[in-house]
Amino acid sequence: MTQTMDSGSSVAPSGTMGYELPWVEKYRPLNLDDVVGNKDTIDRLKVIQNDGNCPHLLISGLPGIGKTTSVLCLARALLGDAYKEGVLELNASDERGVDVVRNKIKTFAQKKVSLPAGRHKIVILDEADSMTPAAQQALRRTMEIYSNTTRFCFACNQSNKIIEPIQSRCAILRYGKVKDEQILKRLLEICEMEKVEYTDEGLAAIIFTTEGDMRQAINNLQSTWTGLGFVNPENVFKVCDQPHPFLIRALLTACQEGDVDLAMDKLDEIWAKGYAAVDIVTTLFRVVKTMDRIPEATKLEFIKEIGWTHMKILEGVATVVQLGGLIARLCKLSIDPKQFQV
Known part of the structure; x- marks a missing residue:
């Protein structure tokens, strides 16, 4: 077996020749049964796998949850030994303008390849939402002309950036975040195979930092274990460079009690550690929930105020004064909730 990445799971041999593979590649799934999370969507892909007739696909969802991995697993299952000749994969790192569509993709679609009976060549366009509109327009006719021999699979983070004519030609699958318990189960499997020393709180900290992103969870696990030799909360937050939730929780508790002086002291303590304003406000949002x-x-009122401050910080006002204003409003809100109600 071999598992992981976007939504990963499986187990590759651990004997590598002189170098260590990133765990996201080492444990990337090779078949759909090993992909973690999004069970209903994966079941739809399994139906396509069993039927053998793959439609054009458009898969959308957040990064690191299994989009590319599941498409590759599907292509591997459909084409078997002809996988290398029958699949063209283009990523956002490749040039994907109109010329590539007219030349590289069209040439691949015209190429004759020996495939299993009833199967089609597959073009996988990863990060398809970064393709230019002109390139997407050029794909429309290509998809129709060569549909007898070639099927297209688009993977993207935002499906609204794919033009409507392409969306209407595809079966659309939407992926959600991987659940925390599914990520934990996968991390425990990897810890056992890699002999990783950890605490339960350390794995919980990794899950807290990733928010449903399996790829980031495995990367954070490997970074913490390789860099510091033990997976506990302190090491995880040190490697991920995020404010410790305990500090944030103490700050929010002071806000709830209306103690603005203590809350500002906690904010100064966090700010003195060198964290960016966006990291602090993002962790505030995660912890308050x-x-x-x-x-x-x-x-709900706290979340609303944190959201407004997050927006201002993203617009460029990323100062400690901005965060101090947020703390003051949260303290005032705790003392007199009615003043914020419209």
């Missing part, structure tokens, strides 16, 4: 002690109505 998990704090059961904050009443639901207050929590």
Whole structure:
């Protein structure tokens, strides 16, 4: 077996010749049964795999959740030994303007290849939402002319960046985030195979930093283990360079109690560690969602204020004064919730 990446799972041989593969490649899945998460969508791909007649596909979803991996698994299952000759894969790193569509893709579509009976050549366009509109327009006719011999699979983060004519020619599959328990199960398998020393809190910290991204979870696990030799929360947050949730939780607790002086002291402590404003406000958002002690109505108002501040920081006002204003508003909101209600 061999597993992982976008939504990964499986197990490649650990004996590598003189170098160590990144674990996201070493454990990347080779078949659909090994892909973690998005069970309903994977089941639809298994139906296509069993039927053998692959339609044009458009797969959309967040990074690191299994889009490219599952398409490659499908192509491998459909074409078998003819996989290398029958698949053309182009990534965002490749030039994919109009000329590539007219030349490289069209040439591949015209090429004669020996395939299993009833199978088609497959063109995989990864990060398809980065293709120019002109290149996408050029694909429309190519998809129709060569549909008897060639099928197209598009993988993208945002399907609304794919032009409507291409969307209407494809079966659209949408992937969601990988669930925390599924990521944990996969990390435990890798820890066992790689003899990784860890604490349960360390794995929980990795899951906290990744937000449903299997690829990032495995990368963070490998980075922490390789760099510091032990997977615990302190090492994980040190490697991932994110504010520790305990510090953020203490800050939010002070805000809830209306203690602006203590909250500002906590903010100064976090800021002095050198974290960027966007990292602090993002971690504030993640932590506040998990704090059961904050009443639901207050929590929603907190999230609203954090969201406004996040927007201002992304617009360029990434200063400690901006964060201080957020802290003051959260403290004021805890003391008098009615003033923020419209």
